[in-house]
Amino acid sequence: MKTPRLRRSPAVAFQGERGAFSEQAVRQLLGPSAAVLPCVRFEDIFRNLKQGSVAGAMVPIENTLAGSVHENYDHLLHFELPIVAETSVRIVHNLIAPKGVGFRQIKRVYSHPVALNQCLDFFLANPQIERIPYYDTAGSAKMVVEEGLTDAGAIASAVAAEIYGAHILRRSIESDRQNFTRFFLLRTPAYAKRHPLRAPAGTVWKTSLVFSTRNIPGALFRALSAFALRDLNCTKIESRPLRGKPYEYLFYLDFLGHVDHPHSRNALHHLEEVADFLRVLGCYPKGA
Amino acid sequence: MKTPRLRRSPAVAFQGERGAFSEQAVRQLLGPSAAVLPCVRFEDIFRNLKQGSVAGAMVPIENTLAGSVHENYDHLLHFELPIVAETSVRIVHNLIAPKGVGFRQIKRVYSHPVALNQCLDFFLANPQIERIPYYDTAGSAKMVVEEGLTDAGAIASAVAAEIYGAHILRRSIESDRQNFTRFFLLRTPAYAKRHPLRAPAGTVWKTSLVFSTRNIPGALFRALSAFALRDLNCTKIESRPLRGKPYEYLFYLDFLGHVDHPHSRNALHHLEEVADFLRVLGCYPKGA
Numbered sequence: 001m002k003t004p005r006l007r008r009s010p011a012v013a014f015q016g017e018r019g020a021f022s023e024q025a026v027r028q029l030l031g032p033s034a035a036v037l038p039c040v041r042f043e044d045i046f047r048n049l050k051q052g053s054v055a056g057a058m059v060p061i062e063n064t065l066a067g068s069v070h071e072n073y074d075h076l077l078h079f080e081l082p083i084v085a086e087t088s089v090r091i092v093h094n095l096i097a098p099k100g101v102g103f104r105q106i107k108r109v110y111s112h113p114v115a116l117n118q119c120l121d122f123f124l125a126n127p128q129i130e131r132i133p134y135y136d137t138a139g140s141a142k143m144v145v146e147e148g149l150t151d152a153g154a155i156a157s158a159v160a161a162e163i164y165g166a167h168i169l170r171r172s173i174e175s176d177r178q179n180f181t182r183f184f185l186l187r188t189p190a191y192a193k194r195h196p197l198r199a200p201a202g203t204v205w206k207t208s209l210v211f212s213t214r215n216i217p218g219a220l221f222r223a224l225s226a227f228a229l230r231d232l233n234c235t236k237i238e239s240r241p242l243r244g245k246p247y248e249y250l251f252y253l254d255f256l257g258h259v260d261h262p263h264s265r266n267a268l269h270h271l272e273e274v275a276d277f278l279r280v281l282g283c284y285p286k287g288a
Numbered sequence: 289m290k291t292p293r294l295r296r297s298p299a300v301a302f303q304g305e306r307g308a309f310s311e312q313a314v315r316q317l318l319g320p321s322a323a324v325l326p327c328v329r330f331e332d333i334f335r336n337l338k339q340g341s342v343a344g345a346m347v348p349i350e351n352t353l354a355g356s357v358h359e360n361y362d363h364l365l366h367f368e369l370p371i372v373a374e375t376s377v378r379i380v381h382n383l384i385a386p387k388g389v390g391f392r393q394i395k396r397v398y399s400h401p402v403a404l405n406q407c408l409d410f411f412l413a414n415p416q417i418e419r420i421p422y423y424d425t426a427g428s429a430k431m432v433v434e435e436g437l438t439d440a441g442a443i444a445s446a447v448a449a450e451i452y453g454a455h456i457l458r459r460s461i462e463s464d465r466q467n468f469t470r471f472f473l474l475r476t477p478a479y480a481k482r483h484p485l486r487a488p489a490g491t492v493w494k495t496s497l498v499f500s501t502r503n504i505p506g507a508l509f510r511a512l513s514a515f516a517l518r519d520l521n522c523t524k525i526e527s528r529p530l531r532g533k534p535y536e537y538l539f540y541l542d543f544l545g546h547v548d549h550p551h552s553r554n555a556l557h558h559l560e561e562v563a564d565f566l567r568v569l570g571c572y573p574k575g576a
Contacts, residue, residue: 064535067358068527088534176531178534180534182535217519218519220522221509221512221515236527236537239356241350243353244466246468247352247376249524
């Protein structure tokens with residue numbers, strides 16, 4: 001895993017092929033020249049960061065159409081790697097083909113089933129084109145280029161088209177433009193300590209945490225009161241099953257506030273009183 | 289879809305092959321002779337009930353290890369079919385083989401990847417046995433019997449063993465016994481009206497609903513106050529993305545109480561005041 005390149009330029013791990021929307025999230029947060037390490041499974045990116053093989057991990061946490069990526073909530077709890085940034089990527093699906101292939105030649109389009117389903121209007125308007133499910137969006141762009149297909153395209157990001165030297169035949173063919181994925185950038189605790197976040201005055205901060213409540217009536221209401229009574233805005237709450245306690249839950253919560261601000265500190269103190277378990281997962285500038 | 293058998297004995301649709309844990313849920317609620325209609329996808333069972341091809345649908349809604357079945361929450365909202373009962377099935381995984389095949393002959397075991405993963409202790413203790421992912425637990429039992437395999441087994445429910453005439457080589461090989469799936473029984477609104485639920489005095493009732501709040505600080509806290517201020521116990525809350533409003537959410541909530549009880553009526557009235565949208569999905573006796 002530790003190639004000389006990785007040592008020279010610490011990479012950020014993400015799940016998927018080069019050109020995945022996760023890579024676009026890396027570019028949004030760290031610039032176009034950030035080194036990346038594509039991984040097969042979500043667990044691999046957490047493990048790579050935990051072991052220090054990479055300097056960061058880019059983790060999709062929720063999509064505005066499909067909902068939360070629940071597996072990654074579980075990994076956040078298990079691996080204890082701090083969230084240091086968030087960013088939201090608009091999911092723009094493009095019809096991509098090898099250079100020299102024109103739109104009229106396209107008989108088949110490969111992509112991840114979710115991406116194919118998100119372009120239903122395009123397929124309704126182009127019934128001559130067959131949809132073929134593939135394991136990955138960026139992977140489908142890679143495949144049509146590497147195989148040199150002359151009658152097939154892929155649905156993937158603009159970054160994928162650039163990386164695989166394909167061209168974009170139709171831009172933004174997704175049916176619903178309100179399609180965003182929110183990503184967390186994770187670092188190791190040591191890295192986060194060496195590189196404390198600096199943000200301009202006026203930055204809005206967000207804190208992510210996970211807690212469980214005692215299994216009593218009104219427990220979640222009491223937990224949320226820690227924030228509501230201090231006018232702290234909770235932007236997201238997600239429940240996950242608590243292992244070993246059937247039909248009890250862990251709650252993942254994001255609120256606007258910096259852990260070091262007095263209101264937030266008091267809220268966390270209050271939450272500790274009413275929670276069985278509480279852990280802060282990270283404090284980072286609110287993304288655009 | 290409407291076979292003579294279905295007309296004689298109105299069937300309950302479920303997702304998966306005969307012998308799936310959903311069929312066990314049907315038996316728990318409706319007895320061992322209830323007619324069933326296996327369907328390929330979750331959407332199919334909702335559609336079949338909506339169209340009146342079946343008299344009921346058995347829908348898994350959450351598992352105590354894997355979490356909520358989010359797709360089915362979305363279908364509950366979309367199809368508007370009332371929940372009339374719930375039941376919890378303990379997920380007991382059994383090693384199943386065609387009759388005449390003994391444990392020592394087993395070289396390979398087929399099952400759904402989730403089931404294989406839930407029996408890791410068994411595979412650690414039996415390293416000679418290869419795990420092979422298959423599309424369905426009950427389907428793997430069906431396949432090893434139909435193919436007459438003499439060196440392979442399946443991991444599935446006891447109901448699957450019975451249905452396919454297989455035998456159980458090892459009972460309850462799951463690593464974690466705290467593995468339950470909660471199911472909803474849905475009916476058509478007309479059927480639910482013709483057959484009002486009767487339950488003995490002292491029955492504890494549960495109500496399921498879905499709501500969205502205005503996107504203001506403390507909105508969820510205010511919504512939960514409708515229940516907390518009346519000592520009504522919320523047993524589950526689940527958030528799902530609100531289509532067209534990125535990073536806003538729908539909340540699915542279960543609480544203990546009958547919609548016709550004064551406290552519950554007042555709570556729903558209170559919730560309506562603070563919610564943008566509210567719909568009751570069902571009111572049913574709390575399952576064991």
